[in-house]
Amino acid sequence: MSNPCTGENRVSARPRHGGPFPMLFLLPPGLYILFFFVLPICVMGVYSFGHIDASYRIHVTGSLEQYLHFWTTPVYPRLLLKSLRMAAEVTLLCFLLGYPTAFLLAWTVGKRWRNFLLASLLLPSWTNLLIRTYAWLIVLGENGLINYTLMRLRLLKEPLVLLFNNSAVVTALVCIYLPWMVLPIYTSLEKIDRALIEAASNLGAGALQLFRRIIFPLSVPGVIAGALVVFVPAIGTYLTPMILGGTRGVMYANAINNQFQILNWPFGSAMAMILLAIVLGGLGLYFRFFRIEDVFGLSYRR
Amino acid sequence: MATKSGTGRAALRWVGWLYLPLIYLFVFLPSLIVVLMSFNTSRLSFFPLEGLSLEWYRKLFSNRMMWEAARNSLVLGLITMVAATVLGFLFAYLIVRFRFPGKELLTSLIMAPMLTPGVIIGVSLLSYYYSLRIPRGLGTTLLAHIVLALPYTALVIASRMQGFDVRLEEAARNLGASEWTVLRRITLPLLWPGILAAALFAFTISIDEFVVTFFVIGERSVTLPMRIYSGVRFGITPEVNAMASLMLVFSTVLLGLALARQARK
Numbered sequence: 001m002s003n004p005c006t007g008e009n010r011v012s013a014r015p016r017h018g019g020p021f022p023m024l025f026l027l028p029p030g031l032y033i034l035f036f037f038v039l040p041i042c043v044m045g046v047y048s049f050g051h052i053d054a055s056y057r058i059h060v061t062g063s064l065e066q067y068l069h070f071w072t073t074p075v076y077p078r079l080l081l082k083s084l085r086m087a088a089e090v091t092l093l094c095f096l097l098g099y100p101t102a103f104l105l106a107w108t109v110g111k112r113w114r115n116f117l118l119a120s121l122l123l124p125s126w127t128n129l130l131i132r133t134y135a136w137l138i139v140l141g142e143n144g145l146i147n148y149t150l151m152r153l154r155l156l157k158e159p160l161v162l163l164f165n166n167s168a169v170v171t172a173l174v175c176i177y178l179p180w181m182v183l184p185i186y187t188s189l190e191k192i193d194r195a196l197i198e199a200a201s202n203l204g205a206g207a208l209q210l211f212r213r214i215i216f217p218l219s220v221p222g223v224i225a226g227a228l229v230v231f232v233p234a235i236g237t238y239l240t241p242m243i244l245g246g247t248r249g250v251m252y253a254n255a256i257n258n259q260f261q262i263l264n265w266p267f268g269s270a271m272a273m274i275l276l277a278i279v280l281g282g283l284g285l286y287f288r289f290f291r292i293e294d295v296f297g298l299s300y301r302r
Numbered sequence: 303m304a305t306k307s308g309t310g311r312a313a314l315r316w317v318g319w320l321y322l323p324l325i326y327l328f329v330f331l332p333s334l335i336v337v338l339m340s341f342n343t344s345r346l347s348f349f350p351l352e353g354l355s356l357e358w359y360r361k362l363f364s365n366r367m368m369w370e371a372a373r374n375s376l377v378l379g380l381i382t383m384v385a386a387t388v389l390g391f392l393f394a395y396l397i398v399r400f401r402f403p404g405k406e407l408l409t410s411l412i413m414a415p416m417l418t419p420g421v422i423i424g425v426s427l428l429s430y431y432y433s434l435r436i437p438r439g440l441g442t443t444l445l446a447h448i449v450l451a452l453p454y455t456a457l458v459i460a461s462r463m464q465g466f467d468v469r470l471e472e473a474a475r476n477l478g479a480s481e482w483t484v485l486r487r488i489t490l491p492l493l494w495p496g497i498l499a500a501a502l503f504a505f506t507i508s509i510d511e512f513v514v515t516f517f518v519i520g521e522r523s524v525t526l527p528m529r530i531y532s533g534v535r536f537g538i539t540p541e542v543n544a545m546a547s548l549m550l551v552f553s554t555v556l557l558g559l560a561l562a563r564q565a566r567k
Contacts, residue, residue: 025396029389029412029452036449037415037423040430044422047429101325108311108318119557121326122506123550127333129510130530131546135332138339145335178329207310228417236419239512253421260425260517269429272422283417287410 390455462496
């Protein structure tokens with residue numbers, strides 16, 4: 001994507017060619033990621049080609065039995081699909097709620113208030129995730145805030161069942177991840193050169209046209225980044241479904257966790273590798289269309 | 303839309319006044335509920351409240367286990383903050399200032415933990431530690447937290463680094479400053495706001511981390527989220543609410559200070 005908002009008009013660094021100096025900067029973070037991210041995944045990958053014996057010892061044999069077991073047991077692929085759909089729902093809802101939020105913050109709030117509002121949007125992330133999830137029990141429960149309020153207002157006679165289903169999980173997840181959708185969209189909106197809008201406006205573009213032809217396209221990298229940082233944790237969540245989802249709310253990540261709890265590591269590893277492959281495949285597809293630097297606002301290739 | 307007629311702008315502002323409070327209410331609702339419940343007299347978190355008291359705060363202060371967990375979390379958070387910020391700075395400097403083969407691959411690799419579901423990072427580190435016979439504990443948790451925070455610190459610092467005028471560095475170099483002096487006297491001071499933001503990010507990530515910690519901490523150690531988890535598994539205890547409220551106050555104060563500092567400038 002060629003993108004006029006990523007900083008061509010700024011005075012920006014012109015990358016230099018390397019020498020011995022870059023190694024100094026490369027080695028610490030590079031080695032760190034190698035040893036504590038890449039190698040662990042390799043080890044897990046190796047485990048996924050093994051099986052456990054009666055005393056739970058892992059034997060790596062190089063066989064594909066765990067993967068075969070996965071695809072031949074209908075419950076696992078179905079669970080995977082369910083989790084993907086749920087994460088997609090959460091992402092879509094975050095976008096629908098978050099885009100207007102970012103838009104209004106960027107275009108209608110004065111500069112003095114903007115930083116304050118943006119920063120305070122992140123404040124709840126400082127309250128523990130677990131506690132925030134539990135708080136939804138208090139909001140949605142039988143004697144919870146919503147039922148209590150509605151019954152006091154005599155709008156309800158019987159309490160509604162709001163908990164232990166998928167919508168409770170989705171509601172809580174949207175609440176948790178919404179700020180992470182708003183921030184990147186806001187950043188991309190804020191970067192838009194106001195002169196572009198003025199120019200289009202002077203050329204007779206209406207409000208809707210301005211939005212559709214200029215503002216929205218220029219904010220797409222922000223939307224993509226937001227969708228990524230919401231979708232990925234949402235697909236890997238096991239805590240929120242565990243607490244708010246009830247028995248029907250079990251998600252794929254819960255199943256991975258269960259396999260590790262019952263010490264069937266090879267199968268758990270295989271499930272994790274399958275999820276990883278899907279996430280990586282999805283990301284690969286994404287980045288065929290969008291450069292990673294654009295999405296994260298890193299425009300260093302000039 | 304912004305430079306549209308005055309009426310359009312005013313209408314948009316009205317929409318903002320109506321819409322933004324609703325969104326903020328939604329995002330803040332769980333935290334507000336937690337604060338409210340921490341003052342509830344009853345042990346059960348139900349509506350209506352029975353009465354208000356500071357009982358749970360008193361109980362919290364005498365809860366030794368909770369404080370041990372809080373101390374562990376604080377230590378982990380601080381070390382993660384320093385380590386991830388330093389590593390993130392090195393990487394940001396590398397990708398913004400140098401051109402070298404394999405740069406794109408390296409960038410995606412460093413960003414990867416941000417785009418990998420936590421459960422995968424958790425179980426893979428568990429397998430890794432197990433295969434190397436490394437006993438799990440606070441140390442293994444620390445290593446995991448740094449992996450999780452590194453992409454964020456690198457990203458925040460790199461985007462700040464792109465914003466500033468590289469000619470300042472070149473000028474210093476031309477005037478005979480060594481690479482080290484340039485870094486110390488020009489680059490770091492200019493990057494300071496980005497570095498602070500990155501550090502805050504790393505601290506936040508570490509202090510709230512549950513998903514990965516759950517797998518890598520083992521049975522003998524505990525962090526605040528883990529403590530809270532085992533507390534709430536048996537029904538939410540109001541002490542946990544009190545702890546969460548204190549954390550919220552702590553972070554609000556921190557944020558307030560940061561904003562005040564920014565406003566002064």
